[in-house]
Amino acid sequence: MSKDRTLGETLRQQGISRRGFLKFCAATASMMALPPSMVPAIAAALEKARRPSVIWLSFQECTGCTESLTRSHSPTVEGLIFDAISLDYHHTLQAASGAAAEAAREAAMEENHGKYILVVDGSIPTANPGYSTIAGISNKDMLLDTAQGAAAIVSVGSCAAFGGIPHANPNPTGAVAVSDLVKDKPIINVPGCPPMPVVITGVLAHLLTFGTIPDLDALGRPKAFYGKSIHDRCYRRPFYDKGLFAETFDDEGAKKGWCLYKLGCKGPTTYNACATTKWNEGTSFPIEAGHPCLGCSEPDFWDGGGFYKAISTPTGDVGRAAVYAVGAGAAAGIALGAMNRAKHSRAEKAHEKVTIDDLDKEK
Amino acid sequence: MSETEFLLWVRGPALQGATIIFVLGMAVRILEILVLGRKRDLAEARGSAVAGGLRTIFTRSVPDKGTFKRSTYTLVAGYIFHIGLFITILLFAPHILLIDEVLGVSWPALPTTVVDATTVVTILALLAVLVHRLKDPVQRFLSHFQDYLVWLVTILPLITGYIAFHRVGLPAPTLIAIHILSVELLMVAFPFTKLAHAFTLFIARYYNGAISGYRGVNS
Numbered sequence: 001m002s003k004d005r006t007l008g009e010t011l012r013q014q015g016i017s018r019r020g021f022l023k024f025c026a027a028t029a030s031m032m033a034l035p036p037s038m039v040p041a042i043a044a045a046l047e048k049a050r051r052p053s054v055i056w057l058s059f060q061e062c063t064g065c066t067e068s069l070t071r072s073h074s075p076t077v078e079g080l081i082f083d084a085i086s087l088d089y090h091h092t093l094q095a096a097s098g099a100a101a102e103a104a105r106e107a108a109m110e111e112n113h114g115k116y117i118l119v120v121d122g123s124i125p126t127a128n129p130g131y132s133t134i135a136g137i138s139n140k141d142m143l144l145d146t147a148q149g150a151a152a153i154v155s156v157g158s159c160a161a162f163g164g165i166p167h168a169n170p171n172p173t174g175a176v177a178v179s180d181l182v183k184d185k186p187i188i189n190v191p192g193c194p195p196m197p198v199v200i201t202g203v204l205a206h207l208l209t210f211g212t213i214p215d216l217d218a219l220g221r222p223k224a225f226y227g228k229s230i231h232d233r234c235y236r237r238p239f240y241d242k243g244l245f246a247e248t249f250d251d252e253g254a255k256k257g258w259c260l261y262k263l264g265c266k267g268p269t270t271y272n273a274c275a276t277t278k279w280n281e282g283t284s285f286p287i288e289a290g291h292p293c294l295g296c297s298e299p300d301f302w303d304g305g306g307f308y309k310a311i312s313t314p315t316g317d318v319g320r321a322a323v324y325a326v327g328a329g330a331a332a333g334i335a336l337g338a339m340n341r342a343k344h345s346r347a348e349k350a351h352e353k354v355t356i357d358d359l360d361k362e363k
Numbered sequence: 364m365s366e367t368e369f370l371l372w373v374r375g376p377a378l379q380g381a382t383i384i385f386v387l388g389m390a391v392r393i394l395e396i397l398v399l400g401r402k403r404d405l406a407e408a409r410g411s412a413v414a415g416g417l418r419t420i421f422t423r424s425v426p427d428k429g430t431f432k433r434s435t436y437t438l439v440a441g442y443i444f445h446i447g448l449f450i451t452i453l454l455f456a457p458h459i460l461l462i463d464e465v466l467g468v469s470w471p472a473l474p475t476t477v478v479d480a481t482t483v484v485t486i487l488a489l490l491a492v493l494v495h496r497l498k499d500p501v502q503r504f505l506s507h508f509q510d511y512l513v514w515l516v517t518i519l520p521l522i523t524g525y526i527a528f529h530r531v532g533l534p535a536p537t538l539i540a541i542h543i544l545s546v547e548l549l550m551v552a553f554p555f556t557k558l559a560h561a562f563t564l565f566i567a568r569y570y571n572g573a574i575s576g577y578r579g580v581n582s
Contacts, residue, residue, distance in 0.1 A: 162365075218534065229535050243456050243472040262460060269370070269536040298536065300367040305374060311539065312457035313464040315375040318382050322465065325386035332387070333394020340399060 007208070008047035021046075028205045031198065031277070032214065032224040045209040052208065053108050053116040055146055056090035059139040060132050060166040060175055061122030065157035066092050068194035069201075085204065088116075091134070102135045109149050117207060118150035118185075119200075120178050123159040123166040127174030143181060152213055153178060153187045156200055158296055161189035161220070168302035179220060186213045189220035193296035198277055199225045219299065221271065230267035230293050233275035236260065249290070260287060264308035266295030370540040373547065381547035388554025389562055396566055401573075408577050415576015416569035422582075423568045440491045447485025451478055451521065475528070482525045489518045509556055516552045519545040 005013075011021055025043040029036065058066070070093065087093065088108035089101065096104055108116060120143065125131035129138035137145075147153060155178045158164040166175035179187050190199055203222055206214045214222040231237065239245070239259040246253035246260055259265070267275075270293050274285040287293055292308070295301040305315040364372070426438050452458060456472035463469035472478075493514055496502045523545045527538035552558060575582035 229530060231535075232530065240456075241475045243474050245456065261457070269534075269539060271534065298367055299365045300371075303371065304367055305371055310457065310460045310464075312461050313374075314378045314461065315371055316379040318379055319465045321379045322382050322386045325383040326390050329387035329390025330394050333391040334398055336391065336395050337398025340395070 007049045031202050042209045049208040051086040053086045053088050053112040056119040058091050059122030059124050061159050064194040065121040069197045113149040115151050118146055118153045119156055120160040121156045123163045123175035125173035125175050131173045147182045147185055153185050155189045158191040158193045161191035162299035187220055188213055191297040225273040226271040230270045230275045234267055260292040262310050263292045264310055265292030267293040270295040270298050272297040366536045370536045373540045373543040377547055381550040385550040385553050392554055392559055409579030410576050412573040412577040416573035419572025419582045420565055420568045440488045444485050444488035447481050450481045482521055486521050513556050513558055516549045
């Protein structure tokens, strides 16, 4: 595949019809909350876009993100768009290995300096560089080196975006997110464990169409996909509002599809597009399958106080603290009461009665 | 501190701390009153002190006609916000879950839309009592710093809860954390202010009723 060919040419060569292409553009526009009038602009921009060089670095990760992005959607238009970028370096997907792979990365960096898109999945260990290395280069060095010439960085998955599982308590490797190390480049966080395939293609389409990074929230996530909480878009929300909850995974409420709040659903505190876009080509998403949301696109979701604990319940042992407090309080109260009584009786004893003689003395 | 860490902190150590201060403080206050005891009444009993005491605990919740006429505004607004607090605190599903987790008792919840509407009414009633407190010269004269503090820590959980429920402005974890924190503020202030009346009123009413009951008269 020639790098000089435009995206439109590539897609046509792969047998994608104009109609299919425009459908993708319209879907992208609606996903990114853009007006329909933007569809021709997106189509025109994508048509003309040169396949951008993408360098994909995998650090402390499980390859789940790559699985999500490459496997689940093939062979959809999104998948081909993904093929249509020039993926110059990706451990799992590239044919080259060892020194040849590193040479490909260095060549891409040099050729497209300042223009390539850097995609990162996995967190970066800082406790000891030896915890995770690629071709003898520590993750941190490789990230800082590759980030230098990048136009933008896309942190794919919760590990790259927020530290993820490696960052979970007690964080033995001193794992950090990309944004903890790289401060001078635009970073788009695409968290999720794994993130939704359509979100990464949407972000790349935005980069290609407008040459800018999309609108981001306070956590660096594209607002188009992470603007609404799961709870606000959940089809089980009416049951929450009516106060109808599944108490266990196999009770009557669970069978009737009632709200999973009591089973620990993190929907109210989680921002992602699962409830609307859904997974497996729009088939379903965890809550629809009967399992509470784990909140995987939020920072520190592993340490969020238990997957099956409702958000409104305490994470510490409040009951025991209350019992001790009652005991201590009762003891202190009784002691204070006894002191008050003692003071009272002392005052009573010390009280001297006034006699007629005393009053006479006054005269 | 990330927003998740903040939420974890308010649900964990902060809630534990606030509970200890609240429970310990209230236990001290209640025990101190109870240990103080009552002077033995040497007169012959003309009725049951216990019955009179228990009766008065309930009868004092109903205002007598004269008082109602004199302070209609205060009483109506007061009733609304007290009933509103009861509904919003004790009949909202996530709150019942919290109580179930800590005390092991639970009861059915009201639909969230009902609790939502009640919250708005309660906030309005609390604003109404503040306006009255500020406008009425006698009430203003009688009001001190503590009265305004108590009002603030009471209305804050309602406002933060309403915002957290509707997710306005900030990310949901932060909004929920702020709401829980505002409740913890209320819990910490509770034993040290006149908020303690929520518990001590029963003792006061019982003693009043018991005195009258012993004498065989209505209190």
